[in-house]
Every structure is written in structure tokens, then in C-alpha cells.
Amino acid sequence: MPSRSGLPPLNSLRAFKVAGRKLNFRAAADELGVTQGAVAQQVRLLEKHLGVPLFHRLPRGVALTAHGATYLAEVNRAFGILTEATGQLAACSDAVTISVTPTFATKLLIPRLADLAKSLPGIEPRIIATEALSDFDRDRVDIAVRLTRPPFPAGLEARLLFQQELIAVASPQLVGATPLPLSPDRLRGLPLLHDAQNFWPLFFGTTGSLPGTVFNQTTLALDAAMAGQGIALACRAFAQADLNSGRLVQVAERALATEPSYFLVRKRSTSSKNAAEAVWSWCAKHLAFP
Numbered sequence: 001m002p003s004r005s006g007l008p009p010l011n012s013l014r015a016f017k018v019a020g021r022k023l024n025f026r027a028a029a030d031e032l033g034v035t036q037g038a039v040a041q042q043v044r045l046l047e048k049h050l051g052v053p054l055f056h057r058l059p060r061g062v063a064l065t066a067h068g069a070t071y072l073a074e075v076n077r078a079f080g081i082l083t084e085a086t087g088q089l090a091a092c093s094d095a096v097t098i099s100v101t102p103t104f105a106t107k108l109l110i111p112r113l114a115d116l117a118k119s120l121p122g123i124e125p126r127i128i129a130t131e132a133l134s135d136f137d138r139d140r141v142d143i144a145v146r147l148t149r150p151p152f153p154a155g156l157e158a159r160l161l162f163q164q165e166l167i168a169v170a171s172p173q174l175v176g177a178t179p180l181p182l183s184p185d186r187l188r189g190l191p192l193l194h195d196a197q198n199f200w201p202l203f204f205g206t207t208g209s210l211p212g213t214v215f216n217q218t219t220l221a222l223d224a225a226m227a228g229q230g231i232a233l234a235c236r237a238f239a240q241a242d243l244n245s246g247r248l249v250q251v252a253e254r255a256l257a258t259e260p261s262y263f264l265v266r267k268r269s270t271s272s273k274n275a276a277e278a279v280w281s282w283c284a285k286h287l288a289f290p
């Protein structure tokens with residue numbers, strides 16, 4: 001017999017809430033950053049816990065049952081109360097949570113944290129460095145930097161920081177006395193360092209796979225390039241400090257402009273705390289490139 005006592009798991013409620021709004025498990029999975037199967041499983045767990053079906057499964061998408069529609073309204077109301085209470089409590093704090101990718105954190109944000117502390121004394125920045133798409137409510141994120149493209153949902157405010165301009169870079173020791181820029185053929189003859197975005201085929205205008213070491217983060221590919229292990233293809237914004245210092249050199253003349261771009265993103269709110277507003281303004285000024 002299904003258990004009707006106690007509260008259902010929070011993850012199941014969140015999956016049901018989003019799926020009930022989207023009426024599509026795949027769309028709900030995209031928003032939550034999980035698989036479609038994970039959403040379906042959480043909904044099944046919730047239905048088992050409640051002992052009633054919440055959705056009619058259709059060939060395309062789902063539809064709420066009468067029980068599901070009633071329950072969704074109450075779940076939305078409950079989440080609204082929790083969100084408001086959390087926001088009121090967070091508004092009393094000077095802690096500001098910023099979600100960025102590991103490469104963005106390493107190459108752009110962390111080197112500027114001393115300036116942030118000097119410019120905004122008393123504010124406590126909390127950095128979440130992750131490739132996963134953070135949820136503003138679930139992860140209590142105030143500001144995020146996302147590699148994305150317009151249009152944006154009505155509930156989000158976004159500001160362009162910079163577009164991706166990809167350049168090929170290497171350690172000066174790797175290229176030695178070879179005249180720069182390198183020709184495409186000479187470039188392909190050197191070890192290529194790949195990251196998760198795998199832009200080398202686009203850079204060379206080919207559809208075939210290219211050999212070389214693969215890293216899951218751009219910052220690791222750049223570190224390998226500085227160590228003389230090969231040529232990295234990276235956004236100029238991430239390589240600029242190392243180019244300025246001489247740790248890297250641009251080895252090919254071509255620069256490839258591509259989407260998506262880096263945006264500063266936050267939830268639209270009429271009650272944003274002063275600390276988050278100040279950090280938003282600082283980020284918009286100091287994290288933009290060039």
C-alpha cells in the first residue's frame with residue numbers, strides 16, 4: 001500500500017511543479033538540468049507516495065489529472081511561501097552568491113576578488129564554480145554568469161559581458177623560433193588540446209575528429225598549453241592575462257567569433273537586496289571584456 005503519511009521528497013515536488021507548468025517531461029528536464037528519465041522517476045515516486053495519478057501520459061507531453069491540477073496549485077503556493085520567506089531572510093544578509101563556470105572563475109573572477117572586496121567592503125561573496133546550470137531558487141543564487149544566447153525568459157534580466165572570440169594559443173617554448181603566425185597546416189602538425197566545447201573542427205572548417213588530449217574544462221587546456229603540451233583554442237577573454245604576461249602567445253592569425261556568448265544573469269525582482277545590487281553593478285563593470 002502506498003504511504004500517505006509524511007511529506008513527499010522535495011526533489012519529487014520540484015519535478016512535479018516544473019512538469020506541471022511545462023506539461024512536458026523533456027522540457028521540465030531541460031529546465032531542471034537533469035534527464036527526462038529522472039523527471040519521470042521523481043513524478044512516479046510522488047504518485048506512489050500520494051496514491052493517486054497526477055498526470056495523464058499522452059503521445060506528446062502530459063496532462064494533469066483532476067487530482068494533479070488541485071495538488072499543483074497547492075504545491076505552487078507552498079513553494080511561493082518558501083521562496084518569499086527565504087528571500088526575506090537572505091535580504092538581511094550581506095552574503096551574495098555568484099554562480100560561474102570553473103574557467104570563468106579561474107581566469108576572470110578570482111583574480112578580481114581583491115578589487116571586489118576593496119570596492120564593496122562588508123559584502124561576503126560566495127562563489128559556486130560549476131558547469132551545471134544553477135537554479136536561482138534551489139541553489140539560492142543571486143547572480144550567474146552563463147554561456148547562453150537570447151531570448152531570455154521574462155523572469156530573468158541579462159546583460160552581455162562578452163562574445164566568444166576563439167584564438168589558438170601556446171607556450172612560447174613550444175613554438176620556439178618558428179615565425180608566427182603559423183599556417184593552418186603547420187598548426188595541425190602540432191599537438192592540439194581540446195576542451196568540452198570541441199571548437200577545433202569549426203576552427204579548421206572540418207567535420208572530422210581531430211587527435212589530441214581532451215579536457216573537460218577550458219582552464220585545464222590553457223594550463224596544459226602553458227606547460228608546453230600543445231595548442232589550446234580558447235576564448236580570448238580567458239587567455240588575455242596570460243598573453244599579456246608572456247606565458248602564452250597567439251600562434252594563428254585567425255580569430256573565430258562564435259555563439260553562444262557570456263551573459264550576466266539574475267532574476268527580475270522588485271525587492272533585490274542592496275548587497276546583490278551592488279555586486280551586480282560591479283560584475284557588469286569589471287567582468288566585461290575587453
